Amino acid sequence: MRVIVPPLLSTRQFIGCGLLVLSLLLDNAAQAVEPLYGKNLTPVAGLFGMPSARSAALLSTGDVAFAAHGALASHAVFDASAFEALRLDGETHRLALEWRYAFAPGWELQVELPWVSHSGGSLDSLIDGWHSLWGMPDGGRDTVPRDQLDFRYQSTAASLSLRDSASGAGDVTLALQRALVDDNEWQVSAGLGYKLATGEDRELLGSGAEDAFAVLRANWAPAGSRGQLFGQAGYLRAGQIAGLQAVQERDLWFAGLGIGWAVHERVTLLAQIDAQSAPLQSDLTALGATALLLNVGARWQVSPRWALEAGFIEDIRVETAPDVTFQASLRFTP
Secondary structure, eight states: OOOOOOOOOOHHHHHHHHHHHHHTTOTTOOOOOOOOOOOOOOTTGGGSOOOOOOOSOOOOTTOEEEEEEEEEEEEEEEEEOSSEEEEEEEEEEEEEEEEEEEEETTEEEEEEEEEEEEEOOSOHHHHHHHHHHHTOOOTTGGGSOTTOOEEEEEESSOEEEEOSOEEEEOOOEEEEEEEEEESSSEEEEEEEEEEOOOSOGGGTSSOSSOEEEEEEEEEEOOTTOSEEEEEEEEEEEOOOOTTTTTTBOOEEEEEEEEEEEEEETTEEEEEEEEEEOOSBOOSSHHHHSOEEEEEEEEEEOOSSSEEEEEEEEEESSTTSSOSEEEEEEEEEOO
């Protein structure tokens, strides 16, 4: 007797089946709009007080919300020009505690307390194996020892260096948010923020200078739809960073746009693209080009008040952000 084995699904059929399964889960999908948290943790750009994307919707008066955001970034940049040399080899860990309080109708105060650590880390072998498996370029990782810390930038006018592990409190950020539009589908708000110089700049835990920013944010979640859009755009005035003043850009812009898709009443998939202007006047891509980051992840609403997030950030424009950043968040919303 001959046994006929059905052919394997093609990629198109597999994707179609996946979409069909997702469509069966879309009834009563949750519509809360909250972008993924994310920071550019490169040793130079990470010193500036660029705010993460957040919802334009504010809390109800008197409510308090908390969040804990953890990130692990792997760096691998080896570049040079006639007058500059850059070497970023190591890992950055960051834990940020966030507190929001709606102290009056349409007004919200936000405080972020970060803890930062730079070390040789332990991800090099994992990333090398991943690159080898898919035949991807490794950016020079195979030319240096694994799991070492070596952050160095040198030019004719500026320098930066960290070769010993360091950890400690980062730069605290305070922000004030004001609601401008709040209806069934649209929320628009404006914010002002100030980054304090609380981190140790000699260990690249902070910039050693204060920054100020202004930002405009918007959400759109059509009634009855399982999709949501969100975005932000803003300007940051940076303080002068010791050792980099001669080449530092002080007037910086940032912007981001993202989409959320509720595949279940408790599960939302999210994708965002964030852009930031170059931190330095440099011929090197990592320092002198606009950064483009792709932030992808999912949120699981564990209960009406608690939510878990997990995802990763990739540098769409290679070298303008860490090679890869893994992140997770825990949120409490009343």
